[in-house]
Amino acid sequence: MRVVERLRRLPGLAWCRELPPAAGGAVLAPGILSVGLHLIGREALSLAALAVAGALWLLLAFAFTCRLVCDRPRFRAAAYTPAALTAVAATAVLGSRISMLGRQTAAAALLALAAALWPGLTFAVMRHWKRQMAGAVFLVCVATQGLAVLAATLALAGLGDWLARAALAAFCLGLFFYGDAFTRFDLREVVRGAGDHWVAGGALAISALAGSKLTAVPWTGPLPTALHWATLAALALALAWYVLLLAAELRSWRPHYELRRWATVFPLGMTATACLSAAGPTGVGWLFRWGEVLLWIAVGAWLLTFAAFAALAVTRPGGR
Template sequence: MATGILSVALHMTGHEVLSLVAFVIAVALWLVLAFDFTARLLGERGRFRAEADTPAALTAVAATTVLGTRLSQFGWQTAAAALLALAALLWPGLLLNVVRHWRGRMPGGAFLGCVATQGLAVLAAVLAAVDRQDWLAWAALAAFCLGLLLYVAAFFRFDLHEVVGGAGDHWVAGGALSISALAGSKLTASPVWSGSAHTALRTVTLVALALSLVWYVVLLTAELRHPRPRYDIRRWATVFPLGMTSTACLSVAGPAGIAWLVPLGEVLLWIAVAAWLFTFSVLVASHLTARRAPAP
């Protein structure tokens, strides 16, 4: 997810070589995870059912839609549509399993229901614009509205103490609004809606983006005041919202007619790239340290 959205944003800003590198990495990671997902589904049913109940399972849907969005940017619409169909097939069962196991005082992973649903909205809206399929635009709108409702439901279950003590996935609280704004920008740009409907979509999109930027400031301030230097795999759930907020700014700028969002998105993009590089280097260092540690 984190690598794929950086590829999308780098393409949007004209950094094609870096975008292609990120895309290749994202595809390789997606294939590895898809193989692991399938192997557990077919060979480890008990483990699969247990993990399918956790919010992290929805990253399969979100990652697939991000990859599909990048494929559409390449002009590979058939492949993008195939990934949309795959994500849509996985989404209902995983979402229902996850929502059934929601509880109070949850970490940032609670917002992954919104992220996965808005990922469907983004890719459906992108393909609707390319193929001029109005029904797909309406499906994207339905996913967009449902995603916002899922965000509200997750917010009331989110443990706000995670802001000062979370291991990384607390950033999804803001990232979910960023992908909502991204979906809204694609819908706002569609010719399917005009008049008051277009105005409403633009307003909701701008509100979602504004709130995501507020979250960005709050979470960054909390990180500086309460450092969490130890590596955790959930730090990749920090990188994804950073990249998604950048992408949302870049995408909203045109349909909303707010030019200064472009330079803001570019600045946020390089922050996200730096975060990706730092997180990857810490990941490598932690594995090397573990391998060198003496056996007990």
């Protein structure tokens, strides 16, 4: 009890308790940009983005741990929202980038953490699903496919064939979750969404990324062909969403800052990274060139979103 009381008296803890789960999108955005920048050889920028993602991940982990210890009713209420699954997705994306640095033990630890969080959060979120939901409903797919990406990355790094099989299971489950989420998505959000409506396409993009990782695994039988076409299909649908959502944004321009705009930057970066990653395993070389173009668009979107956040923080400290 004394520890809890001390935590409650910590300076800034009230601010930590106010952080919504949607803040996890701020980790996902630089995390996936770091992966994409690494794939095009921009290592200095990639490491800078990784540092931002890592610092934000630690901050949010501290904030949500404090909420769990000091304000459990609010923690439980937040855990029922789809945005809570950003904790799983952000941890998995961060682990995937750390694996690319050759830090397989740290990446495996993050996979274990993400896998431990996934069942409870997924069950809590899906128990409270309803009709006509915002784009955050697709985070159930994003979180599951995040596990598939990290498990497949570790399998390709030589940590065990069982990880490839686990990644395949998560990939298939993630596609099922996407279909279920789509039936609950309010299509009017395409025009009026606050930013998280872009996750509708981002979920397919991370599915394509997971598929590209699995395609690189030396499977036998008809599975490689099935994964090849599943990856291309998911990527094609993700690009179709990209065009549709971009057209809707241009039709109804909303330049003001909103916390859920980080959930716009993440799908932009994820679509670019999926193109970059899929180019090799699928043999469609022009995807890499498209991926580079889309990646710089995503970097620009991150900079604009950060500038809008900084401007808001100056004019209205503590505002979101």
